[in-house]
Amino acid sequence: MRGVCPSVGHMPHTLPYGSWPSPISAADIAGGSPRIDGARFVGADAEIWWSESVPAERGRTAVRRRRGEDDDVVLPAPWSARSRVHEYGGGAWTTTDDGELLFVEGSDQRVHRLTPGGEPVPLTPAARGMAFGDLTFAEGPSGALLFAVRETQGDSRVPARDIVTIPLDGSAADDPSAIVSVVAGSDFLAAPAPRGDRLAWIAWQHPDMPWDAAELRVGRLGADGTIAEHVVLAGGHTPAGPVAALQPEWTSDDELVFSADPPAPHGTGRWNLHRVRLDGLQATPPEPILADDADTGGPLWNLGARWFAPLEDGRIVAVRTHGSDELVVVDPESGAAEPLETPLSGGVLVRDARGPRVLLSGAGRLVPSGLWLLDADARTLSAVRGGVPPVDPSWLPGSRALTFQGPEGDVHAFAYPPTNPDVSAPEDELPPYLVLVHGGPTAHVSGELSLAVAYFTSRGIGVLDVNYGGSTGYGRAYRERLLGRWGIVDVADTATAARGLAAAGLADPSRIAIKGGSAGGWTVLCAVADTDAFAAGISRYGVADLRRLAADTHDFEARYIDGLVGPLPQAEPLYVSRSPLSRPETLRTPLLILQGSEDPVVPPSQSEALRDALAMNGVPHAYLLFEGESHGFRGAETLVRAFEAELAFLGGVLGFDTPGVPALPLD
Structure with missing residues (x-):
């Protein structure tokens, strides 16, 4: 293993790891750092507009704007700018040059036009099974046009997709033929650039x-x-x-x-x-x-994602990622890249540019997620929304990049040690650790500051966030290490990281738990079934049966498993042998299962079958079903209940008190 976790200094009070009092609550996570879904400069005055999820309003996506020193709401409740194209959406809003909002309403997927202060006017018909995303406004030779990716669900299970133009006069609201299909013929389309x-x-x-x-x-x-x-x-x-x-x-x-x-x-x-x-x-x-x-x-995964933006003078502001992110200014003529010194290092996206000014979203090791304004000339960065720790920084752990030697080569991870300015643990005690495995599985983590991580570390539970083989951020070869071997490479790499942490004397090997959602939940379930590295597991809407996933999942991921495991029906034996539900006798580790009732990607039937297998084996477990939640939790009440349940579960299984959260009975 290369790299060393930063140590915590001497504290005035001594309490066992896991039971430390903390000012960071689950409600702080739910209402803390905003989830920025998009941002742009609008109008001649270059007002800053952005969209963010509002957990307190059932997770709707609001559009807001900065006017002088004040913010106000452009898209009020109950409206929500959210696309369902490719299931994960993206590009759900844009603006005209004179400051009108064009957005996809999440409830019915119709495109609307809104003059701030007025009422939304529909631009597309109330047609069941029709969705839009990647909205792009442009002034064309014949006038203003709104381009979009359209997804149409007909009689077949497989949707059709095309890039269309939508008239801005509202004529298509009652006449679908007014929408012009610009180009079709591909299974998937994205990023229309007129x-x-x-x-x-x-x-x-x-x-x-x-x-x-x-x-x-x-x-x-x-x-x-x-x-x-x-x-x-x-x-x-x-x-x-x-x-x-x-x-x-x-x-x-x-x-x-x-x-x-x-x-x-x-x-x-x-x-x-x-x-x-x-x-x-x-x-x-x-x-x-x-x-x-x-x-x-x-x-x-999401339409509308941007990693660079050309500036008016020809330079390009770009995100450069190798594990963590950094920002650079690129001269296209010389190929020179000049680093920009900013605190941002994780999840950084370039949202828009106007002159030398650039809107960014992202977080860093010492700053939480937010919307940021960069001046590429002055080399200054200021927070527009979020970006300010909600508690004193002494409660927040900085991450350290670690590399472990696994059976397939390097395994990359970020470690967050227990961090609390008021408490220390007994000198002879090693901390429990929660190993996080991201979803996707084609995704990555960057070691940025996170209240969701600090919720655990401030209580004396270390966190290790793993970029197992298959993760992005380290090049195609690292990403393709998972091809044909999902459920093997990811499990081996995650177990390697957990054992390496313990071997270095940084974690109690008997108190290491694992947590993941969706594809990360699959790795959790395979890891507890196939290794002895973990004492407990937490699965958020995790995949438990590959054949059910292949049968139930949406079209965007319908052939994803072909590459990760193999095509059906030829690879069916692999689907069976790797799925934890196909071998329930291997499920002997305590589990907490969290599931949304309206999840179209991993329906509740998988989690319920997992619950039943644990009950049959007599394994301690808990199953929480959240009504109205989909694939990924958004509501404030759901987030609070989920995090408190996870903490109580870890305390109950790993053996420490968890003051301040309700006990979680295990079946």
Whole structure:
């Protein structure tokens, strides 16, 4: 193992680990750092608008704006800007040049237009099974246009998708034919980028996921508003190997900048910035702007994600990721990248740019998540929303990057030690640890400050956040380590990290628990079934049966498991042998199971079958079903109950008191 956790200084009071009093409550997590879903500069005055989830209002997504020193609400309750395209949505709102809000209403997926202070006016029909996302406003040759990715659920289970233009006069609210289908013919589309009479976009086909192989395309808009022909500029399945293109951005009428990860000899296997020059639809070969052993890009789980933004003077502000994030200013002509000194290091996205000013969302080791305003010339960064610790920083742990040697190579993780300014533990006691495994599984963590982590560390429970093989942020080779081996590599890497932490004398090996949600929940269940590294497990809407997942999940992930395990029906024996529910006799570790009643990705039936297997084995467990919650908890009451239940469960199983939270009876 390389790296050492920072130590906690001497404290005036002594209490066992796990039972330390803390000012950080579960309610603080629910109402703490805002979840920023988007931001942009609006109008001639460059007002800052953003969207954020409001847990106290059933998790709706509000749009707000900064006017002078004050904030006000643009999209009031009960309206919610949330898309369901590709299930995970994204790009649910944009604005016109004169400051009108264009948004997707979460409840019915209709697009609306709102003048601040007025009432929303529908722009699309009340059609069941029709959803929109990746809204993009543009002034075209024939006037203003609203582009969007449309998803239409017909009689078939498989939705159709196209990029459309939606008239802004409201005519399509009663006449669906007024919506123009610009381009179709792909299983999935994203990132419509109009410029004059041309449109660039990203497309991919089953069984690929967008991080496997995705093409950058450009076509010419005809007089009828549709694209009759297009060319592929980059990405897809190439002779050298698969390439995933991301985020086309026009820097002039004849130049596109984008991110892609071509393998050697044409690239680094990392998402690096590239550009092409166009004459009509004729383009030069992609030219790398910056060949770097780091990623400017990530998994396209949500539409509208951006990792870089061109500035008006030609420079590019970009996120550079290798485990943690950093911001750089890139000169496209020289390929030089100048680092920007900021506290941001995790989950950083570039939301918009105007002049030298850039809107960012993200967090850092010492600052919580927020919306930030960067001046790329002055090199200043200020918080617009969030970004301020809700408690004294002495209660908040800084993370340390650790690397462990696993059976497949390096395993990357971030450790957060128990941190409390008022209490210490007995000298002969080692702390319990909670090992976190992220979802996806194609995702990553960056070691940023988190109230959800501090909730545990301030009580004397260390946290280890693991980027197992298959995680992004370390290049395609690390990401593809999981191909065909989901439930094996992720489990081995996570167990390696847990055992390495204990071997270094940093954790009590008999009191290490594991927690994860969705795909992370799958790793939790496989880890407690197949290893002896963990004394307890917490699964939030975790996958327990691969065949049920393949049968029940939505179209975006319908072929995801083809790559992670194998295609059906040929690989069915693997689906059976790896699924914990196929071998319930291996489930002998205490578990807490948390589930949403309206989850379309992992329906309650999986969690209930898991509960029944634990009961049959006589294993201590608890099952909590949250009514109205989907895949990922949003409501404040749900978040409070979930975190308090997790703390009480850990105390009950690992043997420490948990003052201030209700006891959790185990069956």
